[in-house]
Amino acid sequence: MVAARANWKGFxxxxxxxxxxxxxxxxxxxxxxxxxxxxxxxxxxxxxxxVDSETGDIVEREDQVKGYETENGAYVVLExxxxxxxxxxxxKTLSIEAFIPCxxxxxxxxxxxxxxxxxxxxxxxxxxxxxxxKKAGVAALARTVLFRRLRTVLLRPQGRGLVASTxxxxxxxxxxxxxxxxxxxxxxxxxxxDLAKHIIGTKAGAFDPKSFDDRYETAxxxxxxxxxxxxxxxxxxxxxPKAPKDLLQALRESADMxxxxxxxxxxxxxxxxxxxxxxxxxxxxxxxxxG
Numbered sequence: 001m002v003a004a005r006a007n008w009k010g011f012x013x014x015x016x017x018x019x020x021x022x023x024x025x026x027x028x029x030x031x032x033x034x035x036x037x038x039x040x041x042x043x044x045x046x047x048x049x050x051v052d053s054e055t056g057d058i059v060e061r062e063d064q065v066k067g068y069e070t071e072n073g074a075y076v077v078l079e080x081x082x083x084x085x086x087x088x089x090x091x092k093t094l095s096i097e098a099f100i101p102c103x104x105x106x107x108x109x110x111x112x113x114x115x116x117x118x119x120x121x122x123x124x125x126x127x128x129x130x131x132x133x134k135k136a137g138v139a140a141l142a143r144t145v146l147f148r149r150l151r152t153v154l155l156r157p158q159g160r161g162l163v164a165s166t167x168x169x170x171x172x173x174x175x176x177x178x179x180x181x182x183x184x185x186x187x188x189x190x191x192x193x194d195l196a197k198h199i200i201g202t203k204a205g206a207f208d209p210k211s212f213d214d215r216y217e218t219a220x221x222x223x224x225x226x227x228x229x230x231x232x233x234x235x236x237x238x239x240x241p242k243a244p245k246d247l248l249q250a251l252r253e254s255a256d257m258x259x260x261x262x263x264x265x266x267x268x269x270x271x272x273x274x275x276x277x278x279x280x281x282x283x284x285x286x287x288x289x290x291g
Contacts, residue, residue, distance in 0.1 A: 007114065008146060010092030012126060012155075019126045020119035021094070023146075023164060027113060033220050090145035094153065094164075096129070099138040105154060108176075109167045116155065116162040126162075133157045195251040 006022035037046045050059045066083055067075035094116075118126035133140060133155075140155040146166065154165045188196070226233050245253075 006117075010090075010094055010144065012094045012096070012116065012129065012142070014096045014125075014129055014140075017125040017129065018093075019122045019124070021126065022117050022119070024115045024117060025112075026115050026163065032214075032217055033224065087148045088145050088150045092144070094142045094144040094155075096140045096142045096155070098141045099133070099136065100141060102137065102139045102156060104139075105167070108173050110154075111166040111168050114164045114166070116164040118161070130157045130160075130162055192248055192251055195248075195255045198255050199251070 006024055008023040010021065010023075011018050012021045038044060039046055050064060051057060052059055065080070066078040068078065069075055129140075134157045142153045142155055142164075143150060144153065145151070146153070152167045154167055156163045156165070223233065
């Protein structure tokens with residue numbers, strides 16, 4: 001169920017097709033447990049105040065302005081009306097600029113997902129765009145002003161509506177080449193790679209979001225309940241550090257755990273075949289040379 005209040009309202013437009021839509025948040029952290037900062041001695045909530053870093057005086061809200069720090073440590077002050085003037089003008093239109101394959105965009109560019117829902121009146125154009133995208137197997141790139149910035153949004157059909165994901169700007173995404181620059185060029189092959197493939201095969205499954213629980217959230221909730229009820233909180237035992245294992249030995253043990261006796265039998269057969277092939281290779285080579 002979508003939120004009762006839209007984060008943004010406007011129009012989706014493709015050529016001369018247009019209809020009014022609402023943008024609703026798809027992910028929310030409001031259900032997470034939250035804390036306030038309180039005074040340990042009195043139990044009262046602490047009030048946050050802004051103070052001048054030099055004088056120590058409290059700065060009232062009406063005297064707080066944006067400032068950009070320059071190289072010499074001074075600040076360029078920006079008045080609220082100056083910042084507001086820099087915000088792009090919005091016509092509240094989500095204009096579709098291109099259709100692309102659904103998997104063309106790297107996941108690192110995905111920012112936040114929203115649900116795009118048509119207005120009850122004049123939704124036929126919305127359904128035409130949605131169903132046309134489904135049939136063609138494509139996503140749409142659109143642009144509009146969202147939350148003070150001109151944003152590129154990826155639209156994908158889902159169910160009876162569209163998922164609209166804001167995309168990170170190119171300057172915000174770090175280069176993967178720079179991130180992986182220090183990773184050594186090491187090639188894994190032979191038995192180690194075969195074992196890894198086997199383990200991966202035994203772990204094949206499907207994504208089910210309900211099967212992944214937030215253990216931290218659960219633990220904190222239990223902690224709060226225990227404090228309210230005056231129950232003693234058991235201390236968590238520290239896990240004993242395990243001695244590092246040889247990588248090949250760890251792979252063999254993991255494969256045995258994943259496949260049981262059948263895995264050990266197959267692995268033994270594979271090793272025997274590999275050894276036999278290795279012993280027969282020199283004879284074949286000598287026979288070819290003699291010929």
